[in-house]
Amino acid sequence: MYSPKIEEKFVRKLYLLKMSYGGIGIRKPMTEMVKEALNRYIPKAEEEILSSGGAILKPEELDAKE
Numbered sequence: 001m002y003s004p005k006i007e008e009k010f011v012r013k014l015y016l017l018k019m020s021y022g023g024i025g026i027r028k029p030m031t032e033m034v035k036e037a038l039n040r041y042i043p044k045a046e047e048e049i050l051s052s053g054g055a056i057l058k059p060e061e062l063d064a065k066e
Helices: 008-023 032-053 061-066
Strands: none
Touching: 008 032
16 A cells, blocks of 8 residues: 655644644644545545546556556
8 A cells, every 4th residue: 555755844734733732732643633634635636536527546446557
């Protein structure tokens, strides 16, 4: 499976956000923030692809291409 690397500047920003949440008494792990961001991004990206006439690949289609 593909394992993307997150740029250092984004890791640092996530850490600063995590610590800022802590400053107001909210415990929010960086992994939770990434999950929230992906949950917002993925549907928007899928809609963009579909509205442009593309199709969303299924996992089995990806496996066949590799």
